[in-house]
Amino acid sequence: MILRRWSVTLLAALVALLTIAPLLWMVSVSLMARGEAAQFPPPLWPASPTLENYRELFGNFGVGRFLFNSILVSTLATALALLFTIPAGYAFAKLRFKGRDAIFRMLIAALVVPGQIGMLPLFLELKAMGLVNSYAGALVPWLAGIFGIFLVRQYCLSIPDEMLEAARIDGATETQILRRIVLPILTPIIVTLALYVFLSSWNDFMWPLIILADQQLYTLPVALAANSRQNVQDYEIMMAGAVVTTLPVLILFLALQRYYLSGLLTGSVKG
Amino acid sequence: MTGLSIRDARKSFGATEVLKGVSIDVADGEFTVIVGPSGCGKSTLLRSVAGLEELTSGHIVIGDRDVTDLAPSERGIAMVFQSYALYPHLSVYENMAFGLRIAKADKDAIDTAVRRAATILNIEALLERKPAALSGGQRQRVAIGRAIVRQPQIFLFDEPLSNLDADLRVRMRYEFAELHRKLGTTTLYVTHDQVEAMTLADRIVLLRDGRIEQTGSPRELYERPANIFVAQFLGTPRMNIVAATAAEDGRAALANGLRIALPPLAKPLAVGTPLSIGIRPDDIAIGEAPDALTFSIRFIERLGGLATVHLGGREGDVMLACQLRDDGRFDEGDRIHATFPPALLHLFDADDQRLGKIGE
Numbered sequence: 001m002i003l004r005r006w007s008v009t010l011l012a013a014l015v016a017l018l019t020i021a022p023l024l025w026m027v028s029v030s031l032m033a034r035g036e037a038a039q040f041p042p043p044l045w046p047a048s049p050t051l052e053n054y055r056e057l058f059g060n061f062g063v064g065r066f067l068f069n070s071i072l073v074s075t076l077a078t079a080l081a082l083l084f085t086i087p088a089g090y091a092f093a094k095l096r097f098k099g100r101d102a103i104f105r106m107l108i109a110a111l112v113v114p115g116q117i118g119m120l121p122l123f124l125e126l127k128a129m130g131l132v133n134s135y136a137g138a139l140v141p142w143l144a145g146i147f148g149i150f151l152v153r154q155y156c157l158s159i160p161d162e163m164l165e166a167a168r169i170d171g172a173t174e175t176q177i178l179r180r181i182v183l184p185i186l187t188p189i190i191v192t193l194a195l196y197v198f199l200s201s202w203n204d205f206m207w208p209l210i211i212l213a214d215q216q217l218y219t220l221p222v223a224l225a226a227n228s229r230q231n232v233q234d235y236e237i238m239m240a241g242a243v244v245t246t247l248p249v250l251i252l253f254l255a256l257q258r259y260y261l262s263g264l265l266t267g268s269v270k271g
Numbered sequence: 272m273t274g275l276s277i278r279d280a281r282k283s284f285g286a287t288e289v290l291k292g293v294s295i296d297v298a299d300g301e302f303t304v305i306v307g308p309s310g311c312g313k314s315t316l317l318r319s320v321a322g323l324e325e326l327t328s329g330h331i332v333i334g335d336r337d338v339t340d341l342a343p344s345e346r347g348i349a350m351v352f353q354s355y356a357l358y359p360h361l362s363v364y365e366n367m368a369f370g371l372r373i374a375k376a377d378k379d380a381i382d383t384a385v386r387r388a389a390t391i392l393n394i395e396a397l398l399e400r401k402p403a404a405l406s407g408g409q410r411q412r413v414a415i416g417r418a419i420v421r422q423p424q425i426f427l428f429d430e431p432l433s434n435l436d437a438d439l440r441v442r443m444r445y446e447f448a449e450l451h452r453k454l455g456t457t458t459l460y461v462t463h464d465q466v467e468a469m470t471l472a473d474r475i476v477l478l479r480d481g482r483i484e485q486t487g488s489p490r491e492l493y494e495r496p497a498n499i500f501v502a503q504f505l506g507t508p509r510m511n512i513v514a515a516t517a518a519e520d521g522r523a524a525l526a527n528g529l530r531i532a533l534p535p536l537a538k539p540l541a542v543g544t545p546l547s548i549g550i551r552p553d554d555i556a557i558g559e560a561p562d563a564l565t566f567s568i569r570f571i572e573r574l575g576g577l578a579t580v581h582l583g584g585r586e587g588d589v590m591l592a593c594q595l596r597d598d599g600r601f602d603e604g605d606r607i608h609a610t611f612p613p614a615l616l617h618l619f620d621a622d623d624q625r626l627g628k629i630g631e
Contacts, residue, residue, distance in 0.1 A: 163358065167369070170370035170373055170421070172369075
């Protein structure tokens with residue numbers, strides 16, 4: 001029995017190590033001197049750790065600007081997505097209006113269309129609206145994701161109607177019901193959704209690459225990719241950039257992991 | 272305090288008419304119970320009074336205000352739901368204070384109202400807890416507390432005891448009666464449980480299929496049911512109904528040829544008129560008597576002090592349930608003598624409607 005428990009722990013540790021090894025090496029390489037990682041066989045640890053790469057990254061390369069762009073776009077994307085997705089999901093679950101189910105079915109059907117297919121038409125639309133090459137343009141696809149609406153709706157379905165009716169009898173308006181009753185109950189799913197949107201928009205490469213032409217507006221992934229074309233050999237700088245890209249979301253995820261997991265679990269258990 | 276008047280309420284969901292013209296007057300301070308089998312429209316009626324459903328036609332008047340088109344919060348009602356519908360993220364105190372907070376009431380006024388309600392319901396010790404940490408009975412109390420805090424003109428209860436276990440149901444039933452005595456608020460109470468209806472109501476409204484079958488005090492409905500449905504809905508075990516035809520000398524002939532004496536009717540029946548005879552299981556008299564009929568005992572349900580004895584007629588075509596003290600005198604297969612005291616019989620015509628006895 002004890003043996004079995006230990007072997008499970010050992011196996012889990014091994015898998016965890018395999019998963020985290022590239023990340024650790026990424027950090028390690030980012031601290032190496034220029035050219036050190038290109039040796040064969042590549043060293044695991046820097047001979048003399050240095051922050052030179054980060055200095056280069058924030059100095060000449062100006063990664064601060066891209067970091068700011070990424071934070072701005074992802075934060076706004078998350079805020080706007082929550083603003084539109086939560087009321088929409090709630091309405092699809094709990095309010096009675098004409099065509100509700102038909103519209104929802106259409107949305108769900110649209111989920112099977114890959115996002116890439118919509119990119120060109122969306123680009124043309126935004127071009128007509130004059131939003132190309134702007135933060136606003138980068139934000140548009142995140143405003144009201146169908147998956148988010150679906151997530152909120154499914155969770156809202158588990159809220160009993162009687163609770164909302166009790167609030168109505170207590171004199172609450174529909175907005176007050178949403179704000180004071182529904183939102184607190186939705187907390188786990190809101191955290192889940194916020195993390196999902198933040199991570200996705202943070203890591204998104206394709207759409208910002210298409211919509212943002214001006215270097216000054218680049219988000220981190222786009223800027224790093226552009227940089228990698230110029231400095232193909234500079235693994236150390238590349239890895240320093242990768243650390244800057246990964247670290248913020250990693251910290252965010254670890255900080256909110258508890259809520260995130262409880263959100264996923266509650267959804268499934270109640271579902 | 273104020274009465275409630277429902278006037279010709281009709282409600283359809285699509286092509287299905289759920290309420291087919293229901294009119295009820297509830298006097299000021301009266302405890303009225305709407306009872307009926309599931310699907311009879313009783314919950315829809317209550318929700319219409321609350322304003323949670325819109326009537327297709329008809330009016331709802333509370334006091335002297337026509338509230339038919341008012342929002343739920345403007346009607347001066349408070350409702351207790353079957354599922355309690357407490358707000359899970361708020362403490363008991365905040366659950367009860369919610370309505371007053373929405374109404375932007377003064378902080379001290381809220382505190383006074385909440386504590387007063389908590390004292391009435393004996394839940395002062397629970398005020399800081401969340402609903403998840405409460406038992407079913409405590410949740411029910413909090414739901415009632417939330418209603419009391421609103422100081423409504425009318426209390427609406429939607430099957431409030433259905434989710435409780437049998438033991439607690441009996442206790443809460445007593446507490447409802449006690450509470451109503453204390454507060455004296457006009458109350459409309461919906462249930463499918465005839466025992467709740469009989470024990471709690473000043474007046475019962477018996478609903479079937481969207482129509483009122485009978486209205487009256489529990490006693491009236493029990494002693495003078497307007498039709499066979501009412502007669503069999505109230506009382507356990509159900510009233511026995513036996514088909515018969517009117518015979519000579521104020522007697523009736525049962526299907527198997529047996530004859531029994533009928534009570535004198537307000538309008539005498541012509542010989543040969545088909546009718547139904549009803550007798551409650553505890554009204555059947557057992558023992559030797561000049562008029563007694565002989566039955567055999569088919570089956571006994573022993574309930575402890577009482578037993579429900581199922582009697583079969585000579586040819587087995589008449590089955591009667593009979594409630595007796597279980598003193599071990601009877602066994603399955605025994606033959607037994609039974610009489611039907613004419614005064615305790617209920618007679619119904621071919622359309623199941625009550626035939627009035629002299630003096631009714």
